[in-house]
Amino acid sequence: MQTLFSHIRKYCQLSDESLHRLGSVLKPVELEKGSLLITEGKVCQHVYFLERGCLRGFYNVDGREITYWFAFENNFVTSLLSFVTRLPGMENIQLLEDCKLWAIAYDDLQTLYQTHTDINTLGRIMNERYYVMLEERFVSNHFREARDRYENLLARAPHILQRVPLGHVASYLGMTQETLSRIRAKS
Amino acid sequence: MQTLFSHIRKYCQLSDESLHRLGSVLKPVELEKGSLLITEGKVCQHVYFLERGCLRGFYNVDGREITYWFAFENNFVTSLLSFVTRLPGMENIQLLEDCKLWAIAYDDLQTLYQTHTDINTLGRIMNERYYVMLEERFVSNHFREARDRYENLLARAPHILQRVPLGHVASYLGMTQETLSRIRAKS
DNA sequence: CGTTAGTTTGAGAGGACTCAAAGTCTGTGG
DNA sequence: CCACAGACTTTGAGTCCTCTCAAACTAACG
DSSP: OOHHHHHHHHTTOOOOOHHHHHHHHHHEEEEEETTTEEEEEEEOOOOEEEEEEEEEEEEEEEEEEEEEEESSSSEEOOOHHHHHEEEEESEEESSOOOEEEEEHHHHHHHHHHHHHHHHHHHHHHHHHHHHHHHHHHHHHHHHHSSSHHHHHHHOHHHHHHSSOHHHHHHHHTTTTTTHHHHHTTTO | HHHHHHHHHOOOOOOOHHHHHHHOOEEEEEOTTTEEEOOSOOOHHHHHEEOOEEEEEEETTEEEEEEEEEEEEEEOOHHHHHHHOSOOOSSEESSSSSSEEEEHHHHHHHHHHHOOOOHHHHHHHHHHHHHHHHHHHHHHHSSSSHHHHHHHHHOOOHHHHHSSHHHHHHHHSSHHHHHHHHHTTTT
């Protein structure tokens, strides 16, 4: 839990009282590689903090899995769309390694938002950061050539290639596994 | 300004005091079609509320303009990345019609966030909503065929096609203007 | 050492791109 | 009311990238 607290401290200062309250509603979760943390068709009830491991978010579009997000240590994870709208989401989140997480339930978080201003601020700041990251991803996906998208990823987040199966990365980059394999071969 | 207030009211209840304070820092802005509201290389200093008109956000990638966002009446507009990080952004925002906007400066907004809890909450909720919209866009862009992306747009936001030049829409959909024109011809 | 998951290689088809040119629409001034 | 300029859209032809389907290869693990 200290890992989470020191992660939070990077973005905003919480009072001891707020940290204590936050700590009291966090539940530890350990799951093994391959299992699904969040599945489509359900209302997402938790935000998770990923302390160890990595995972991917994916959609089923037209019979194929579209991976659009990876998370590694020290990141918050949820199906934000479903979590925020309280509607069933289309998103799946799958563990790519054995993971250690901390979960906070929707109702608990809303209560904290209302009772603790600094946690409300934390929520806003985290949201801003996630928006910004998604936007960066979005723009880099607009590179026309598959090769450019790959090289952009290589420059921006090479660690992804070291920990994630190629097929998922290819999907993340909007190309087939075969194309990505050929691009790498020619590097 | 009432337009803005009633827009806000849809998402969260602000106290009269908060509305009054918000109103006191808003500056009206009127600009004509074609002008740039935000340009790359600068730190974005404002969030705008678009009361009338429409505009687009675009990046210059590799010598060509990539339109990735449109905004119409009753939307907040900013270069969120630059606004949040306080770093120069790569984003441009251009008016596609004559527009009426309300501007709020960064410092004013931060002050309001600190002094008025309900405005902080509003900021968080707006961020959540914008994240969700971007994510939806992101996923719909993963449709493989250009035709599918077009039809998805047609189902989701047909008004865009009625108000925005085809070239921008094509860029928004990640295809050339010629391709989009041919797709429409075959519908 | 066999099984399975993951990656690479090959061949052929087709969609989207580029460059180029011809239409179409709209508003302005004569 | 017409003619024209400028912005926008469509059409054409040829090329190339990426896709699909298939099969072989490699690595990891029990």
